[in-house]
Amino acid sequence: MTDPEIDYAAVFQALPGMVALLTPELVYADVNEQFVRMSGRSREQLVGHYLFDVFPDNPDDPAATGMRNLAASLQRVLATGERDTMAVQRYDVQSLERPGRWEEHYWSPVNAAVPGPDGEVALVVHRVEEVTEFIRDRGGPIGTRARALEAELYLRARELQEVNERLRRAHAREREVALALQEAMLPTPRLKGPHRAAVRYRPAIGALNVCGDWYDLVDLVDGDCIGVAVGDVVGHGLAAACAMGQLRSALSAASRVADGPAQALDVLGRYARVVAGAESATVVITFIDFAARTITYSSAGHLPPALVHPDGTVEFLDGATDPPLDASPDPVPRPQATTAFTDGATLVLYTDGLVERRGEDIESGLERLADSLARHRDHDPETLVDAVLGELLPPAGATDDTALIVVRL
Template identity: 70%
Template sequence: MSGEKIDYAAVFKALPGAAALLTPQLVVADVNDEYLRLAGKRRWELVGRHLLDVFPDNPANSGATGMRHVEASLRRVAETGERESMALQRYDVEIPGRPGAFEERYWSPVNTPVVGPDGQVTLIVHRVEEVTELIRRGGTPDGGDRQRVLEADLYTRARELQEVNDRLRQANAREREVALALQEAMLPAPQLAGPHGTAVRYRPATAALNVCGDWYDLASLPGERSAVAVGDVVGHGLAAACVMGQLRSALSAAIRVAEGPAQALEGLELYARSVAGAESTTAVQAVIDDSAHTITYSSAGHPPPVLVTPGGTVEFLDKATDPPLAARPDQRSRPQADATFMAGGLLALYTDGLIERRGEDIDTGLIRLAESLVRHGSLDPESLADALLDDLTPAHGTSDDTALVVIRL
């Protein structure tokens, strides 16, 4: 062969592996016979056309991303001048003679730059090896097929796992929608009698798929009195939302017949012992007496309500706190305390999603809440509720729900 000129065009055409020559702009400059056979196309359908125009991803399949991955690899090769061997790729390839009909194929691509005298990439050799049959039917892994079978098996397992994860995400998203609709239907609008301006907020977690069991409740009582409560069921999702609905309704009924907040929580605890998933629920119940200017309250393991005077003095109502519902093996009486308020002051009840942060002491969150209440204390309740959420909710969102009630006294 020495001295004889090699016809590299003929060599390229006769290569046993499928190969296409692409410009750095990903336009097909040439293809060999095996590539034509593999693609099921004629030369004029390929040469001079952009690769992704010839092989688009299946528009009817949102999971078909093989060509987008290939495009990203080819562009990296054009920019860096470095060869890339890609992981096994799934393609939905348009069936010859059936426009718009696609079939699932699996190719193993390698993209190699051809560098000119000036050091710039002038062409890219896009070599593909089809392993569709190995995926569909299996094969005997001998010689060069062993690595392809291994890659095919790993790819198939990864694809199956991805499909399972997608189904789980879809199921969780549907459950989240149902739970949110259930919570919205069960959480009441603020309708307190007397002079009170009231705002309520429920904000679902943004850093998790599932909603939680946070709730609030408001009720007008005889004798210029009003009741307000918030609570938090342990757990997430539709089950927690259902438990929340049962407990909220039970406490709302109990406060209407009980002598005070402590007795209402005692009745709620008896009920919670019979409800699966209600154990360790936290709740706080308060009764506002406008004639006496007092707030009577009792807490079952819940963060304390905050009372703010018109002058900006902050008091956490934490003198009547006991363990969460059904957390003790036996039923006991619960404590109750009173606080005096001034007209024009503020009362805020909330769930722990407003103040708790991972790795941070809860006192830090309480201080942050007090400062925000004082800073925005002159606002009307609706504006104040929005300001509190803006101040206290991290920019990246939270993994816990937040319920908030703000009352102008």
């Protein structure tokens, strides 16, 4: 016996609470019957319209924060894919019968992500409980106590908002300092000869999520050779920026005198033990010999570089992978491997913000990267790097830093 097919559209319309579906642009995609009835808006006034055009903040109340708080909650859901439950919010809703008159309402919203086939947020479920009657009970002593409690909660909410605003400004200042520090420490590629490279750094969304990742490109002493590296320091903010700068500078110096990338990582691993914040840092470094047409590489717990051959084949260089910098209590020589390339190939180094997604196997991210690199392989490095970022990073921004280096071989 087969179960009868469930009419989910009918179920959605019959849900007992106010429920709406929003697009990532915060446009109403659908609303249930309860939402129409309780909001006082017709379906035609809701579906296809921008949320905050339908329900703007009360312009006569400069202290109104309901819609601003809702916007912040929805952006968190879009950025993280996580459910966000809000505290009770006061919304002044404009009367349709008497334009210019704003009616006081109290709503308790919950916002949740609906992932699409690609794992990105395709829709947001916006569920609202109307609690105005509970907050503004007009009858007898219960109503008096409710209004007193409402006033007390309102004052406490305002105090909390002021504290949050001060914290937000402090976090914003720290982010600005961290970004400036990072820009000073991360180099602009200047390679000798005709070699072309492009680099991009994209900080994570959020006030302090910046400066965990780094990159480096150096001209090596012997012959027509360059060193290319990327690394990832655990953590964010100024502490991560300082650790990142020290590791990048140390590896840049070690690369110029080391016999190969493995020896450079050996030196860096010893140095990392005395750098605060360098715990569990990962890095991969490649030595490119243009005369011999070879790439020698070594990785300390980092994702493998991608070698894009002229025919579109993408080879991930994973033949010399070892644990992160401080994983072993005693120094152990790291492995290195060498592979050949032909003219017109492209070497790509990156950090995990480009390919890792919550709840998804890393292989899926690597497959997306390989597909994008193969399709855009004939572009110049500057165009290629922007095309890859445009395809792989979420539209609302990634929750982790991303560094990306492209070198045409």
